Amino acid sequence: MLDKHPPAIESPRYNRGKAFWIGMGLLVIAILILLFKTAGVGAQAPPPAEPCLQCHVIPGLEKKLPNGEKLKLTISAESFARSVHGSRLICSDCHAGYITAPHPNRNIDNRRSYSIAQYEVCKKCHFANYTKTLDSVHYAMLNKGNQNAPVCTDCHTSHDVTHPDKPRRAISQACSACHTAISKTYVTSVHGKALVEEDNKDVPVCTDCHGVHNIHDPRIESYRLDVPDLCARCHTDETLMDKYDISTRVVQTYLSDFHGVTVSLRQKQSPDSRTTEAVCTDCHGVHDIARVESTNSPVMKANLVKTCQKCHPDAGPNFPSAWLSHYEPSPQKAPMVYFARLFYLAFIPFMIVGLSIHVMLNLWRAITHR
Secondary structure, eight states, rough: OSSSSSSOOOOOOHHHHHHHHHHHHHHHHHHHHHHHHHHHHHHOOOOHHHHHHHHSTTTTTTOOOTTTTTEEEEOOOOHHHTTTTTTOOOOHHHHHOOOOSSOOOOOOOHHHHHHHHHHHGGGGOHHHHHHHTTSSHHHHHTTOOTTTTTOOHHHHOOOOOOOOOOSTTHHHHHHTTTOOOHHHTTTTTTHHHHHOOOOOOOEEEEEEEHOSSSSTTTTTTHHTTTTTHHHHHTTTTTTHHHHHTTTEEEEHHHHSSHHHHHHHHHHOOOOOOOOOOHHHHHOSSSSOOOOTTTTTOTTTTTHHHHTTTTOOOOOOGGGGGOOOTTTTOOOOHHHHHHHHHHHHHHHHHHHHHHHHHHHHHHHHHHHHHH
């Protein structure tokens, strides 16, 4: 029997319209979900540290260690909130296993051994920088059993970690915790004064010369031979040197004289061999670099003989006159050297060309009169 009401046949246009509105509905739903998630991410803070801070903001909270030392357990909630980790990490990210209370009892011999053991946590997020520290002089000392060698938290602190260069002088202040005497010398230098008194961001701090995480031993010979290259990083920068009216030719003039030529050869051929040729720091100082026009500058004319005598004990009052300093020969400065150089620039090519013609004429004569 035929059905009295057969199913209606939908037109292709109707099907396309229906599919369009279904698609639009799904798109709207997807956009709403995306907006909801985005808003949720912006508003959602990382898991709060308040449960831990309920106890760890109590003043005087500490743990007595077997050697009699006291490990302070009180932290500042404000400092932690201002730190670079305050909005990213929770306590258990670094202090694994302390989620529940009361905390498990762990054997801690002394505060230093705890710091050394705990700093390994930093590599979970900062693996690249941690790896660099393994090549540093600090890690070499630590590996030899020197527990006073600095680890991450000694330089960056623990709960109030901030950007290391804000302010920039904080870098050198961190180093001064161990290198107190050197720091006192540095802050009186032309670089240190500009940094501390003027907050000048152009001057070098400790890490600019010694490295950041892969700090090398400055006592090894290869480091000493690299000193001209270290100084050249700033002193060949024309934009930077123009600000202070300093010539960028100082490195080039050094590399052109007898000191620089020898150092360059040693650096290429045997960088680990001992050399006595002067590098920048031998004349200008290391951490106590002064303005060249300052009365206490070792390169002032009045002090220059004494500076030369460090390497040349028999140097007399006229000894420094054999050195052009960082000046380039000119008719006004060292005219004899200037004109002698011009003479040889013309004479040497003339001799080479003349000898070549002489040899060729001899060969031609020998061939034609054979």
